Amino acid sequence: MFQGLSDKLQETFKRLKGKGKLKEADVNEAMREVRVALLEADVNFKVVKDFVAKVKERSIGLDVLESLSPAQQVIKIVHEEMITLMGGATGKILIASKPPTVIMLIGLQGAGKTTHAAKLANMLNKQGKHPLLVACDIYRPAAIKQLQVLGEQLKLPVFSMGQESPVEIAKASLKHANSNGQDVVIIDTAGRLHINEELMGELRDIKTAVKPHEILLVVDAMTGQDAVNVAESFHKELGLDGVILTKLDGDTRGGAALSIKAVTGCTIKFAGMGEKMDAIEPFHPDRMASRILGMGDVLTLIEKA
């Protein structure tokens, strides 16, 4: 399907003989193919519309070059626009001037919050920090135990207070960190739907109580069209500082990345690449763009041209 985009665009532009400028009609046809490719990669419908409009604008009137076919030129534009859209600083946690730095992970059920709380702790620990993991998921069966097991594996401390209210646990964890020399506090929260008002309220209360430096939304890279609704709601309610895109070790195209960045403007900071504790990487917009288009090789060729 996706190797397809390049082929289909070649096909579309085949009629173009010799040099000249790309006409609107040619471009329109090409944009149809681009649109389908993006939708099949799970880029949100509305995002696709705006995105295609932008690419179209840049493509019309383009000089057909000797070195690149029109198809390659259009793909190059698509790729560039994607990188611009998803770009920005990545892979950094903002460390507070006065410790502890408070990080809070939020998101839908099963996205990978608990796993990534532990991965982040591990990463920061390797950078010389002393993280404290905080178990604020009092709902899911064995959620606290899950965090404890991960903490044990990493030999990092986990703060828990059983089924106490999450706001109280979060507050107490800061005190605990202060008196134990822990300079980063990572709060794991329960998975929740963005439309669950009660549970969204709980997150707001935790936020008010501990004023996190980083509120990170954890999103499954396999998410479909709904990614924008989810990200928009969490962003509106809490004000996100960044996103962690998980399960990128799968074979999903990951169009959700583009959608989320487009609607919230939040940078995607990290990519989750597996279940192991070291499977976390800074997010790379250029790789993601190639992935969404499903055409790493084609792009390398274009870049060389």
Next chain:
Amino acid sequence: MAGFFAKLKEGLTKTRQNFVEKVEQVFTGRKKIDEDLYEELEEVLIRSDVGVTTSFELVERLRKEVKQRKLSEPSELTQVLQELIAELLGEEVQLNIAEQGPSIILIVGVNGVGKTTTIGKLANRFKNEGKRVILAAGDTFRAAAIDQLEVWGERCGVEVIKQKEGADPAAVAYDAVQAAKSRNIDVVIVDTAGRLHNKVNLMEELRKVKRVIEREIPGAPQEVLLVLDATTGQNALQQAKLFQEVAGVTGIVLTKLDGTAKGGVVLGIQGETRIPVKWIGIGEGMDDLRPFVPKDFAAALFGRADEEGER
């Protein structure tokens, strides 16, 4: 017990308005059936994760029906389209349960979709039907996965067969099957670790679990249920194909339909694999599992849940 639609409705209140309005516009807000209508309809389908190919196909079929039935009123189309979708989804399919001896249900799927929770819900259901149930803690990999299943076991009053973390999942399945045979158990539900379908060795491990079950009881496992998260986009197609190849999936459980995602991707899956959807998950509680009713799902896909009655 809150009905399927009541629950969906609860979940959808925020986005529904907008969505219903859109659909209403497509079908009733215009005087004739024209190209614009078909285009907008396509949009509605794609937004529900139905996917481009299947959406195109459905709209094509609708065009044919319109011609054949000589329809001219846009308002008549909702019904026709719902029929087409329900037809694509097939009939309601019951779980396959052995006439005699234990039935083994193997639960598979990628990470975090809701396998363990679904097992808790299923166990609760079977228990309420008076069946004797045990669970097998076949996820020996994820941190506290066994503890999680045990909590569910306690909630439903069902025993959990387990080994230590890191044990061979096939060995756990073996233990559970033996226990079922010797103790006159009706249903064994086997949990497995979440695994991405593109990970070859993890898929091989799953094949082995299934082989052990097949060897111990002829005709088992009676069901291999693939759990899919309704929020998943087009990747679900890959999941369905590869899990079917490796484990011979007999049914789908579509979870998290209490969110705003529509789970339209199962339409594409139907087209390509014919695996029937058997259950839907609509929450995190023990009672939040419902049989899948194609007709109702087709209606919900269009945000028309509010017009249907309770189940």
